Amino acid sequence: MTIEPTAFMSKMEKRIGFTPEDKSVLNSHADWGQGIASTMADHFYAYLGRDEEMSAILKEKEGRMHRLHETFIQWFHQMFTGMDNWGKEYADCRWHIGLVHVKIGIAPQHVVPAMAVVVHEVGKQLKVDGKSDELQAALGRICMIDLAFIEQAYVEVSSSAVLRETGWSEALFKRLIATGASSM
């Protein structure tokens, strides 16, 4: 029950409607993206810092905040360049980011609002800089694809762990979840 990142990427592109035109508009604004990445990182970590749980996670390890600021800038810029035109390298990178968050115990309840902050802050910056609605829509779509990777990592890691530990079949596991959910 584990995903193949490139196949998942293609599926999400289709489902979310991330088009070649979106890629082209993002590519042509890669320098703009690079230029605002540090400010976006500041907004992002200021937001996480205001939340008690997330702030505690950020402070857990020496140097974490500094490292995160740098990795956020890279992540943000990669949404514009697509790394290898949103191919295998991009998909593997997003899958890896998902796994890192699962390992640390950062849940969907943390990640979804955090991505909303990115979308909101970048939206404000787009307006200030007089950028197009097309760029805003393309950024919204790639943010949702990246979010889907992190969310999916939870499902995959949790299910794989249960299946490995118990030896249950996937069908049995799905049936148990369905039964459990209906008794809640």
Ligand code: HEM
């Ligand atoms: C929009 C959602 C998010 C994005 C795009 C994002 C991005 C990233 C990236 C690119 C990395 C580096 C992964 C690597 O090591 O290769 C990372 C790691 C990490 N993120 Fe996030 N993140 C998000 C949400 C969160 C939230 C909500 C928290 C909560 C505190 C968080 C805390 C962390 C921590 C603690 C690490 C590991 C840092 C370390 O190396 O010690 N992230 N994140």
